[in-house]
Amino acid sequence: MQLHDLAQTTAPQPAVPAFAPAALTALVRQVAGPVLVPGDDGYDDERSGFQTAYRHRPSVIVGARNADDVVAAVRFAGTHGLPVAVQATGHGLSAATEGGLLISTRRMSGVRVDAAARTARVEAGVVWGQVIEAATPHGLAPLNGSSPGVGVVSYTLGGGVGVLARTYGFAADQVRAIDLVTADARQLRVTADSDPELFGALLGGGHGFGVVTAMEFALVPVARLYGGQLVFGGEGIDDALAAYLRWAETVPDELTSSVALIAYPDVPQLPHALRGRHLAQIRIAYTGSAEDGERLVAPLRAVGPRVSDELREMPYAESGTIHRDPSDPHAYDGDNALLSGLDAAALRRVAALTGPAAPTMCVVQLNHLGGALAGGRGAVGHRNARYALRLLSPLDGTDPTAVRALHADAFAAVEPWRLGRSVNFLFGGHGERPDAAEVARSVHDPEEHRRLARLKAAHDPENMFRYHPAGATDREPTVA
Template sequence: MEINDFTDLTDLAPTGRASALDPAALSALVRKVHGPVLLPGDDGYDAERSGFQTAHRHRPAVIVGAAHADDVVAAVAFARAHGLPVAVQATGHGLSAATDGGLLISTRRMSGVRVDAAARTARVAAGVVWGQVIEAAAPYGLAPLNGSSPGVGVVSYTLGGGVGILARTHGFAADHVRSVDLVTADARHLHLTPDTDPELFRALLGGGHGLGVVTAMEFALVPVTRLYGGQLVFDGERIDEALAAYLRWTETVPDELTSSVALIAYPDIPQLPAPLRGRYLAQIRIAYTGSAADGERLVAPLRAVGPRVSDDLREMPYAASHTIHRDPSDPHAYHGDNALLTGLDAAALRRVAALTGPQAPTMVVVQLNHLGGAMATGTGAVGHRDARYALRLLSPLDGTNPAAVRALHAEAFAVVEPWSLGRSVNFLFGGHADRPDAAEVARSVHDAREHRRLAALKARHDPENVFRFHPAAAATPVPEPAVA
């Protein structure tokens, strides 16, 4: 179903390359949209283009700070008329490819949330973050399938699949989407459901970056009000034993328990709390939807590893679930990559720990997520659903050579290559479009069959490759025309 179509602009075909921006056309754009239109040098330009990822920032020729879905339509139509590629940013957590030139649509002003308690659904605008949805749903005894950080944007997270703290119990966030409002490359505003356009709707849920701009999304909520969860933290001398115990333990736990283990070698710097400075720690994070008594029984094998640096497992309201992972809330520079694995043995995990631990040339945060359960089934385009683990590596980049970081990550990922299926697009952070293996990274997000399906949809819905600033967009390239 078509919502609206700005035919006065969409009848102008793109040139395929950016031309000088016409002042009269810019003035018309300013009059058409509700939010600000910013050019380099304008007050607010730098703030608007900046996000959580500070190592890579967009450098657009023009920014539209969208306040309404009609602003997005007008912005895409303007970009199409002037041959400008389009990037989209809400919070900038997962920025992987920055635009240099082009048009940036900032959606942070689109912040509406509406909960339908009877239907157990939430409808959110493009700039909403998960903390807003958690707060809106809690009074009704409901919860979204959010990730570990309340400051992450709902839409981009969900388009990439969405591996949340309840993922083994309820599956990917993408599998619970009911409808999507999408602005396509030709500036049509569509309301998509499984019935209106099954093929495009399915593709958005796990492969949606690069197919348009989502202005709103409706998804199911789950009846969860509390969790048993928190962290078990072990010091460096017990890390090998803790990792081995964790791998054995994941073979036995029920789907109601979602967990991960993180390895962090904290630098000895005054900015850190004294108990963390210079320590190498293993943090096992737990989120269990069963009773606290059953949770205590389930974690007993982990506690048997030995004394903990800390142990805060407890029953908590779902609104406190962000305290399980304690993700940083301040913007910073980082690079991250991941591998989805069919399995893993303790010897390989110890080798990864040795490469990335206190003796590593640069700091690496290692996280191993236990997958499976409800994530193994679903109808969306999420790639590699048969993965049992996700190995994630993330390094701060302030004062660090990005090439050295990538080389260290590559060495660690080589250890787990025998089990590797590909990558999750949700955990690709920072500068991947500039890598020499960017095409391989993009293809690794889906298997060959899904890649071909998404490529065909990309060619149909975005033949000019307007939406190109994301690994998933690169994963669905527009086929080159045949040459006689």
């Protein structure tokens, strides 16, 4: 669904650049990509990403074509005391620049698959669809998320809960090497052998340690899936949700699933089959045989009539059809809670609060975790979580304050099980909120947060890389 963008007409003007024209001219000569300041042709396009409600407003943008461009940009920022933000696709933007320097990595789009070694090496601007396209002809798959249009690097630095999550764990668990430009403009290749402490911190807590210019990770031997959606509507939703929770506790690790609750508005822009309907979409991805998949989903089909049943065997290249995430940029705000468990009464309460009677539209997604996600390495927080509850609302004229009030009411229903948050599902201006420091601390347990904060202070003492959730407002160096 195409959603209206309010931010373009209401955003304040970027801060006046804090550097001389001669310095900018010198930067232009050093980099292969474009260098833009407010008022230049292409400035607005370059700063814009998938998230349109919250946009970066930098004093200067470097459209990096390679790692050397990134080095030049970071060196320029350090010389002139500018904070640095990085953007590839802008899906997860949660802390926008106001002044400073933005490094746009969308031109760094190289992908190389080594089929024999079962690895992929990607540059900073690559999206998951590119990796899937390169890997699937070899019978291999990456640990991509539900949307092929999401950037690989930022997703993986935050952990990465994807289509194969319960079978193979977080995307971060498969990383083999990271090419990093540090705050002092050095290029490092970081591995578990070269710097185990920094390498581990980057895997789940890595948004504030530097600019990742490339990443190498393992691929997994998956060529096909049994999957798709079972969709329930109307009075059948409560029964479907209760059945889903019972069923999720019985399935093998080879099955990854989620359920989405969407109360569609009755508007002509939507297909007739969706207008004004409240639907529960159960999404399935199973790496076993189609015959076993049919047996495993039988308890869900037994709930009752379905609006649609699209489960099928598919090549992994079609895994993006399971969730059908929107591909058009739009404005939205969202938050999440990682949960130790959940009962049907609480989930029904969430459904009621966010359903047709809600004051604003809210998309709910509950991911079943566990399995291989509970193991692994690195700094991914709250690996013991059993579920992730995600709430997202379009900002199509709705006051963000009203959206956050609705989300708070829904999260209150699951408070007894709440462990913390996932950094990858913080959508909107979390870095500007009064509770920004609390948001930052909720991503890891207290001991891990303190450890990562010490590393952050050592590797980025001036907090140059602060534009990530709560990074600009938390007094303690943050890693969220």
